[in-house]
Amino acid sequence: MAQDRDYESIPGTYVYDAERGRIGYALNMFCMSLNKADNRQSFKQDPAAYLDRFRLTPEQRRAVLERDWLGMLKVGGNIYYTIKIAFCDGLTFQDVAGMMSGVPKETYAQMMLAGGRSPDGNRFKDPQEPESGHG
Amino acid sequence: MAKIVAGIAVSHVPAIGVAMDRGMTGTPYWEPLFKGYGPAREWLAKLAPDVAIIVYNDHASAFSLEIIPTFLIGVADKFPIADEGFGPRPVPLVHGHPALAWHLAQSLILDEFDMTIANEMPVDHGLTVPLSITCGQPAAWPFPVIPICVNVVQYPPPTGARCYKLGMAIRRAVETFEQNLRVVIYGTGGMSHQLQGERAGLINRQFDTAFLDGMTKDPVALTKITHTEYMREAGSEGIEMVMWHVMRGALDQNVAEVYRHYHVPASNTAAGLMILENRSAA
Numbered sequence: 184m185a186q187d188r189d190y191e192s193i194p195g196t197y198v199y200d201a202e203r204g205r206i207g208y209a210l211n212m213f214c215m216s217l218n219k220a221d222n223r224q225s226f227k228q229d230p231a232a233y234l235d236r237f238r239l240t241p242e243q244r245r246a247v248l249e250r251d252w253l254g255m256l257k258v259g260g261n262i263y264y265t266i267k268i269a270f271c272d273g274l275t276f277q278d279v280a281g282m283m284s285g286v287p288k289e290t291y292a293q294m295m296l297a298g299g300r301s302p303d304g305n306r307f308k309d310p311q312e313p314e315s316g317h318g
Numbered sequence: 319m320a321k322i323v324a325g326i327a328v329s330h331v332p333a334i335g336v337a338m339d340r341g342m343t344g345t346p347y348w349e350p351l352f353k354g355y356g357p358a359r360e361w362l363a364k365l366a367p368d369v370a371i372i373v374y375n376d377h378a379s380a381f382s383l384e385i386i387p388t389f390l391i392g393v394a395d396k397f398p399i400a401d402e403g404f405g406p407r408p409v410p411l412v413h414g415h416p417a418l419a420w421h422l423a424q425s426l427i428l429d430e431f432d433m434t435i436a437n438e439m440p441v442d443h444g445l446t447v448p449l450s451i452t453c454g455q456p457a458a459w460p461f462p463v464i465p466i467c468v469n470v471v472q473y474p475p476p477t478g479a480r481c482y483k484l485g486m487a488i489r490r491a492v493e494t495f496e497q498n499l500r501v502v503i504y505g506t507g508g509m510s511h512q513l514q515g516e517r518a519g520l521i522n523r524q525f526d527t528a529f530l531d532g533m534t535k536d537p538v539a540l541t542k543i544t545h546t547e548y549m550r551e552a553g554s555e556g557i558e559m560v561m562w563h564v565m566r567g568a569l570d571q572n573v574a575e576v577y578r579h580y581h582v583p584a585s586n587t588a589a590g591l592m593i594l595e596n597r598s599a600a
Contacts, residue, residue: 190546195516196554200473208383215382217403253515262514262555263377263471267403276333277585280518291519295583299510299521306550 194308197256207259213237214264223271253283320495322503324365325565327592328451330374330506332443333585335407338450351589354579355451358591361577362452367502369415370463372445373564374506375470379442386472387434389484392465393419400440409446415462418495425491431484441465448506468561478541478563485567505565507558511587520553521588526580529559530592534575537566570596
């Protein structure tokens with residue numbers, strides 16, 4: 184069956200597939216632990232010490248401590264998991280989406296109010312690929 | 319004999335739940351979205367189904383990456399509300415329907431759908447936001463619910479075609495349950511949205527409109543949309559729309575669209591709602 188990762192041609196997108204699942208497990212399981220109020224408290228009190236409980240790579244650890252949202256995705260973070268760190272910080276999905284796309288919060292919010300990011304010009308990393316609309 | 323009488327497709331954006339829980343539905347930002355939910359609530363209150371089957375995905379709440387069930391059915395009599403990282407939503411406990419749920423579990427497995435069976439699990443916004451959207455804020459939910467979870471968090475989710483066939487099997491199973499029950503089925507998630515990466519915020523109204531139209535015109539054609547096409551056209555999280563096919567597969571071939579609502583944005587998402595009635599149900 185199709186396992187050629189053809190979705191890797193989509194720009195600005197990190198599909199949580201087998202490749203990322205293999206490297207991201209510990210990072211995402213740390214995020215999962217934040218579903219418990221006690222753990223959220225411990226993480227907030229001493230982030231570095233709390234992270235010692237999990238076997239993160241140095242790069243994963245750095246990304247978490249620096250709240251590098253895009254960086255987390257690049258080292259195996261899954262957005263449904265890493266968002267729990269944002270909730271811990273009192274941020275919303277939209278706050279984090281703005282930061283990942285590299286624009287100020289207000290600019291991102293305005294883009295959404297105006298109908299969102301257009302798929303046109305955003306379907307392929309390679310601009311030579313044909314833009315095939317649907318429907 | 320039990321019978322599926324109608325289907326509801328609805329997005330399950332967490333911010334919609336937050337807006338309801340914090341009394342913000344009348345603000346200029348939210349009012350246009352919630353206004354469109356009114357007719358759906360009236361329709362559902364009038365239909366007064368005996369049971370709802372809600373097809374949704376768990377978002378790292380009941381299940382982590384430790385164990386990832388592709389298809390799962392909840393057979394408990396009660397499902398507590400999950401803490402997803404900011405405390406549980408202040409909504410009523412969800413009551414199950416163990417007799418029908420166990421019947422479905424057995425029938426589906428013998429019909430070659432290898433369901434995981436959950437005797438205990440909390441339910442997250444994927445299930446509770448569709449209930450809130452369609453039922454409002456009652457002290458108790460008006461009907462018992464059978465949760466059916468589909469993995470869309472770890473790639474790959476099941477294909478649209480497989481989801482549609484699961485819906486057909488759910489229908490066969492419901493129709494062999496001896497008690498007379500009128501069942502409504504929800505397919506949740508979508509529509510176009512992307513929550514991650516530099517491309518976050520993607521919305522594709524054209525894709526969504528064609529998808530909504532296809533639900534009545536040619537649902538089988540929609541089941542052929544590939545995962546990559548969902549992600550490219552409707553955003554990486556737009557792939558949740560495979561769950562709508564479970565609902566659609568459980569309905570008659572010919573259905574009537576009785577209501578549609580589409581609004582952008584609900585946070586990062588194009589929020590869709592569609593009600594389909596079996597022609598034979600009238």
